[in-house]
Structure formats: structure tokens, C-alpha cells
Amino acid sequence: MSTRSLLWFRKGLRVHDNPALLRACDGATSVMPVFVLDPWFMSPARVGGNRVRFLLESLRDLDASLQQRGSRLLVVHGDPTKVIPVALQKWQCTRLCFELDTEPYALIRDAEVRERANANHVNVHAPSSHTLYDMDCLLAKCPNSSPPTNYATFLKLAASLGSPAKPVPAPASIPGTIDGDIAELVALLGDVCTGHGVPTLEELGYEPIAENEGFPARGGETEGLRRLRETLSERTYVAEFKKPSTNPTTLWRPLTEAFGGSKIEPKPPANPFEAAKRKGADGKTNSKTTKDTLMAPATTALSPYMKFGCVSARTFYHELHDLLRELKGAHSKPPESLEGQLLWREFYYLCAFGTPNFYKMEGNRICRQINWTWDQERLEAWENGKTGFPWIDACMKQLKKEGWMHHLSRHAVACFLTRGDLFVHWEAGAAVFDRELVDADYALNNGNWMWLSCSCFFYQYFRVYGPVSFGKKWDKNGDFIRKYLPVLKVRIGRFPNHK
DNA sequence: TTAGAGTTGATTTT
């Protein structure tokens, strides 16, 4: 009997390290890769334009990668809890594969779809590949199924499971999609499907964003892996990486310049043919030609690729570890190191998975109950960059414009909104970040807001980021605040050309 | 019960 697989993409927008993809292909006569875009959810009130643009770019890249392997991506518009069950039935699929998603809304959505699939005798496979470890495995190791609320304990817990699984390879080819043209297949879905194809921003009701505006890196697996490998080729940068000492006011600039060039020479390849490929006729590396178009801040800017699963955490981890092994211990260590960042992500994912109501204060057992205000005037001033503190306002303008802020900027504005100055509820700030950030992630966003508001994880509430002093410490010449608050470019006084 | 630790403060001193 022939097997037709429906491969449902949600996060995990990649062909490398994609166990659900391999499972869909295994012994199948045809595989139908689908992404369900819900236009009701993808609206300016819920998701910022920068993140939508990144998603659309990622979908186009995924489609191209699938086409290279003899397949293609079908983007269907509608509610996935309706579209997927109907598609399984109308397309006569016997197998449903998707990457496990541990966010609460996703667990509810997927339970509904699983139930419908099981009722129709469809085999469902949902492997864990968004995180380094399977969250169920990690949680099983926690006393009373309560994840640790400090990082050191988490590290021990993770270490007890050994090294994360190695990434699985991308398939060289994928069984063809179901016969028939796209319009016919879509028509079979009836009115649960309101359209198909990758839409434009405008079609979703967004203002267009010019190519050189907004978030300065393009979405997708191809670009994500390229940036990962460029980053890892900067051996000094990786070896010395300490998150707290990266400069939040560094403007986006070409990646080579951003990462300062490798002082530590790469290990010469063992294979002489490989060496010949890497060196041009003039003895210089060939990679320079493409580097100039990659823009980067002080950090790696890989988080949006992690959020959408364009880059696999396990691929990142193991490729990073290959380099760390070569460096023989001469590198920074968690919590501050690059590896430490991947483990922070894992830490928050586990906390979010093991804590009911992680996204809010009430009913959240790890969250301190505080009588925050919901003062609209303060909240709006903060959100719109009108507090009167140039450092805070510049950060918020950057968020709205680019969908991006450096990690420490996020700390500064979150501290300012909550315990530091305005005493507004952290949930209000988290909602703004959740909408605007290109890399907004349920576990990381809520976890960090609890951290910064001293609601959980961190409790030294007398340590406050000065809304003037902290920015001044990094932005000595005021270049950052002038870029995002152009009104400050105008110098008032007798010496308009004063430098 | 208590000592020690905690990714990323600000300011002053060396």
C-alpha cells in the first residue's frame, strides 16, 4: 500500500537537521510539504512587519531548498486546525509529520490536529528538534517536575543527559508531491482555505519595508547557515565571546568588520584539494566577496534564525563544539560564552515547558506577585520612545524600526519600564516585545521579562540600569542616539559645526 | 542556620 505523507512546517523552516522531514520521506510514495499561514493572526496588530517579512523570506527560501530536492512548499492560507485535518482527508494522506512545538498554544493546536488525524487512522510523528534536548526528557529529570530556576542547576541537569544528539543530514532528494496542479489541490480543501502562495507584506495589510530598511538580515535557512558559518570562521570572536561585554550601541555594519577578523588562524585543512579551493590565486581567501553584504551588530544576530528554526540548535551546538575542541580550552565558558547562550535558550525553554502560566504573573508559581501598575500614559511613552531619556527612547525607536535591539538594550528598557523607573507590569512590556521583535520567542521573552523585573531568576533589585549612565557608558559620542533620534542631530548653540 | 553565589550596576580607586 502506498504511503502519502503530509509534512507540516511551522517552526523548523529548514531541510537540514529535520527529523520530521526524514520521517515523512521514509518509504513514502509522495510527500506534501505544507505551511499554513493564518492571515487572521498575521496582522499588524499582532505581529510586527519585520518579523512577518523575515518569515516570508524564510518560506521562499524553504520552497527553493525543497525544489532543489524535487519537491516544493505549498503555502496555504487558513486556520491550521481546520486546514490540516481537511488536507489529510482530501489528499488521502496516511502519515502526518511535524516538528514538536512545546509552546502552550502550539500544544493545544497540535492536540486538536492529532485527535482528528488519529480518528482518520493517520499515523502522526512529531519528533523533538527545535531544542538541543527533548523537553520531556529534561523535565523527567526535575524533582516534582519543577524545572530549576537557576542556570547552574540547569547546566548540571543538561550535562546529566550527555551531549545533545547530532543533527541529522538533509535528504538529497524528496519523494514528489501529490499529483495534480496546486490550484486543484487547494480547491479540494474547500472554504477552510482562503488562499495560497507566499503573500506580500502589502497583501497582509502591512506597509511595505524597503530592501535597505528594517531588520538588516534576510530570513531563511540558506542565509542563516551562511551567517552561522561566517561567525564560526571568526575564531577570535568566538573564542573571546562574552555576552555582557558586547556593545549594545554598536550600529549594524559589515560582518567582517563587526567580528574584527580572526586573529586565531584556522587549522589548515588536511585535504590539499580543500586547501586549493579555499585559497584564491592571490593567496587571499575567496570568502570576502560575499561577506560585505552581511550586516551584523555586536552579537551574532542569529536569534531570528533560531526562533523560526532556519538554523538548528543542534547544528549550531555541534559546529561550535568542533571549533571549541580545536581551541583546546582557550575560550570563554558558559554562562557568558556563545555556547552559554545556546544553553540559556534551553534553560528558558525548559522553564516555560514545565511552568503553567509562564507568560503571566497570576497563577505562575515561579513568579513573584507584585502590585504593578498598568498606567497607559507611562506605557505609551515607553513604547513610542517618548520618555525624554534619549538612551531609552533610541532603543525603543530601533525596536519599532528594525524589530531588533541588542540584548543589553532590552535589559535597559525592560528595567526602566518595570522595577527601575515606571513600575509598569512586565506583561505589558513583554507584549510589545512579542509583537515587535524579529526573534520574539515565547520562552525567552517571558523568561527575560521575569528576570529583568526581578519576578524570578534574578533578585538583586537594587542593581538598576541608569537610563542615562548605562547608555553613556557605551555610546560615548552619541552616534547611537543620533541615529535613532534624528532630532538630536541638530546641535543648538553658537557652534553648529562643532565636533 | 549560614555561607556563598548569582551572565551583563554604578562609582571610585588603582
Added chain:
DNA sequence: AAAATCAACTCTAA
């Protein structure tokens, strides 16, 4: 640039 000081929180491990 790095270390000491300031003032002082809560949680974990012993």
C-alpha cells in the same frame, strides 16, 4: 582597564 567598594536581594547547598 581592572579591581575595590558600595549596599544588600534571594536561593541553594552544606
